[in-house]
Amino acid sequence: MGLPNTAIVVHAVGQELLQRGRLDDALTYYRGRLAGLPVEHPLRPSVLTAIGQILRRKGDHAAAIEHLQRALEAKREAISASHPFIAFTLMELGEAYLAADLQVEALDTFTRALPVLERRLGALHPQTIAAHLALARLLASAGQIAEARVHADKVLETEIYGLGNAIQIGMANALAAHLAYQEGDLDGAISRFQAALTELEPLGDADPEVLGVLHDLGRALHRRGDGPAARRAFERCLEGYRASVGSEHPATAMILNAIGQVLYSEGRYQEALERYHQALAIRQRVLGVDNPQTITTRFNCGTAMRQLGDPFGLEEMHAAVETLEELLGPDHPQVQATRAWLR
Numbered sequence: 592m593g594l595p596n597t598a599i600v601v602h603a604v605g606q607e608l609l610q611r612g613r614l615d616d617a618l619t620y621y622r623g624r625l626a627g628l629p630v631e632h633p634l635r636p637s638v639l640t641a642i643g644q645i646l647r648r649k650g651d652h653a654a655a656i657e658h659l660q661r662a663l664e665a666k667r668e669a670i671s672a673s674h675p676f677i678a679f680t681l682m683e684l685g686e687a688y689l690a691a692d693l694q695v696e697a698l699d700t701f702t703r704a705l706p707v708l709e710r711r712l713g714a715l716h717p718q719t720i721a722a723h724l725a726l727a728r729l730l731a732s733a734g735q736i737a738e739a740r741v742h743a744d745k746v747l748e749t750e751i752y753g754l755g756n757a758i759q760i761g762m763a764n765a766l767a768a769h770l771a772y773q774e775g776d777l778d779g780a781i782s783r784f785q786a787a788l789t790e791l792e793p794l795g796d797a798d799p800e801v802l803g804v805l806h807d808l809g810r811a812l813h814r815r816g817d818g819p820a821a822r823r824a825f826e827r828c829l830e831g832y833r834a835s836v837g838s839e840h841p842a843t844a845m846i847l848n849a850i851g852q853v854l855y856s857e858g859r860y861q862e863a864l865e866r867y868h869q870a871l872a873i874r875q876r877v878l879g880v881d882n883p884q885t886i887t888t889r890f891n892c893g894t895a896m897r898q899l900g901d902p903f904g905l906e907e908m909h910a911a912v913e914t915l916e917e918l919l920g921p922d923h924p925q926v927q928a929t930r931a932w933l934r
Contacts, residue, residue: 601634605641618645636665640680643687652691659684678707682718685725698729717756720746724759727766736770743767758800761790765804772807777815784808796831802842805831809849818857825850841884844873848888855895864895883918883925886911890929908933 601624608617625638643658663680670676681704688697701722708719727742746763749756768783787804794801809824829846836842851866867888874885890911896904912933916926 602637602641609645614645614649618642618649621645633669636662636669636676636680639665640683644683647683647687647690650690652687655687656684656691656693659687673707673711675707675711678704678711679718681707682722682725689725689729694729694732698726698733701725701729714745715749720749720756720759724762724766727763731766731770736773739766740770743770757790758794761787761804762800764790765800765807768804768811769807772811777811780811781808781815784811796827797835798831799835802828802831802835806846806849809853813849813853813856818853821853822850825853839873839877841874841877844870844877844884844888847873848891851891851895855891855898860895860898864892864899867892867895881914881918883915886914886918887925887929890915890932894932905933 605617605621605624608614608620621638621642625635625642628635628638639658639662643655643662646652646655646658659680663677663684666674666677666680681700685697685700685704688694688700705719705722705726708716708722712719723742723745727739727746730736730739730742743763743766746759747767750760764783764787768780768787771777771783772780784804784807788801788808791798791801791804796802796805805824805828809821809828812818812821812824825846829843829850832840832843832846847866847870851863851870854860854863854866871885871888871892874882874888878885890908893904893907893911896907898904912926912930915923915929919926
């Protein structure tokens with residue numbers, strides 16, 4: 592049996608197991624195949640890659656990175672450095688680095704993959720677009736705004752040709768919106784966030800990408816002064832978090848607190864206090880009473896109480912600021928920002 596046919600058979604069995612969700616069986620299968628291959632066998636790189644992919648799906652990031660690095664080294668010995676297979680493995684390795692929160696390593700890996708993909712597969716190939724998107728997000732996280740925008744625009748350009756993946760375009764729109772928000776362009780940010788939601792709609796409101804967009808859209812609308820629209824975005828986000836992570840989760844408390852802030856800015860202090868109390872109860876149970884987020888929500892409760900004429904409101908605000916200062920120090924930005932409310 593020739594090598595191509597052998598490869599097809601080997602991976603057909605493994606992929607069938609993966610399609611059935613049998614990750615452990617697939618991992619055992621591929622490890623067995625790897626053990627039976629000579630060191631120089633041309634099938635080793637693809638089997639190592641398959642093992643790395645499975646390990647990443649199982650959350651064993653260190654082992655996934657190790658196997659993908661071995662696969663990359665083996666491929667470099669067998670084929671040209673400019674071969675698409677090298678770029679594909681670099682993309683897999685970059686995703687593994689991302690999963691392990693090794694952003695510097697991920698940025699370097701995707702950067703090395705992109706020129707090969709552009710040269711060998713073209714600017715409109717799905718893998719090339721994926722590399723641009725990954726680089727845009729990593730560069731934005733690193734504060735390299737101009738460079739991030741270049742890569743995001745490359746993804747958005749694919750929509751012109753009708754070739755872009757809707758999810759990738761949605762993610763690129765979300766990133767472009769985030770960059771616009773950082774630069775103070777609220778109208779541009781809101782428009783982009785709304786476009787992102789349209790593209791990401793197939794994922795559903797419980798998807799992490801959609802939840803992130805809804806949160807950021809609500810924040811931008813609130814900053815622009817559109818309270819009702821901000822609350823709609825946050826309420827939708829709240830339902831998505833309850834469906835995905837449940838009611839007893841820091842993310843759920845975060846959105847409840849955000850809704851409280853919108854209601855407070857609208858002068859609806861009793862409703863704001865109710866939301867703050869809900870957020871506070873979750874944070875006390877999940878994060879503990881001495882967590883800065885918990886204490887900040889105590890402070891928020893105090894602000895609403897003060898507006899409602901409760902004499903204990905100001906007392907609670909002072910107590911929360913003093914506790915924050917003990918935890919974070921008097922010069923911490925969060926302490927300074929919170930203390931400003933006491934003036």
